[in-house]
Amino acid sequence: MKKRVVLALGGNAILQPGQAGTYENQKANIETSADSISKIIKAGHELVIVHGNGPQVGQILRQNELAKEEVPVQPLPICSSESQGFIGYMLQESLKNRLPEKNVATVLTMTEVDLKDEAFNHPTKPIGSFYTEEESQKLAEEKGWVMGEDAGRGYRRLVASPEPKQIVEVDVIKTMLENEIVVVSTGGGGIPVAKNAEGKLEGVAAVIDKDSSALRLSKDVASDVLMILTDVPNVYINYGQENQEKLESISIEKAEQYYNEGHFSDGSMGPKMAACIEFAKLGKTAIICALSDAVEALEGTAGTRIVG
Ligand code: ADP
Ligand code: MG
Secondary structure, eight states, rough: OEEEEEEEEEETTTOOOOOOHHHHHHHHHHHHHHHHHHHHHOOOOOEEEEEHHHHHHHHHHHHHHTTTTTTTOOOOHHHHHHHHHHHHHHHHHHHHHTTTOOOEEEEEEEEOOTTGGGGGSSSSSEEEEEHHHHHHHHHHHHOOOOEEEEETTTEEEBBBBBOOOOTTTHHHHHHHHTTTTEEEEOGGEEEEEOTTTTTEEOOSSSSOOOOHHHHHHHHTTTSSSSEESSSSEEEEEEETTTOOOEEEEEEEEHHHHHHHHOOTTTTTTHHHHHHHHHTTTTEEEEEEGGGGGGHHHHSSSSSSEEEO
């Protein structure tokens, strides 16, 4: 049966830990990802692909930093849209080569956030270059950046990670899905924009969690399935310990209990489980699995599934 699926690709779908981030690295990973993704499309499902962009936007920020004497520095929303553009291109090329009869297109996507979101009061997400303490104080004074120490490696700019309120291009995405177009959208959680004092949309320096944005998008396009593809085959309780236990099909109540007990780390599995629990509460299917198990997980024979 044909399903509408929102698929969130983890960072490893584009860049593996330890890789430098060359074009060749990224293309090779995307080719592997496209093998899994094209199987879902061939099975006849409607598909929106959301992807991460952390390392890619990091590289663009670094390029800006290094070239600032010669080329004007661009703000974070511009860097974010650049990363959506090139990742979208690579996915389009790899998918089109596998499915010449299908239309595949990327929508540069803005995600609206609220400037009153309390996340803006205490930015937590480190982005861009590392600085010394002295440089970091200067940047805080000159640019008003909030700076923070990052795991003993130096100082970095911190930006807010607000909740996604709305996917601005949602109607475009729905129209494309109705016309059987495979859509790449909301990359990196979307380009963060907010209504300014005049009520006009304007880019803001923020990073939106891609799993939260994938949930927002799943709700807004009324998808049947939210599928989060990452680098582990399942979600576990007591993860990384001797008594770790694989979760296959679990109830919303159990998932909430484990969540509250702290089994899912804040910056990684936490937001994925939070998104899946909320989606499952709508009576829909929420799955977390490895990229390579996507088709099996959709059929219910792999991955972790939260059932309502
Ligand atoms: P992505 O780029 O796919 O968003 P993340 O690194 O953010 O990837 O999240 C996936 C990681 O979450 C896994 O590699 C794993 O190390 C970590 N993780 C934390 N808690 C758990 C858990 N309970 N079960 C499985 N993985 C977990
Ligand atoms: Mg992540």
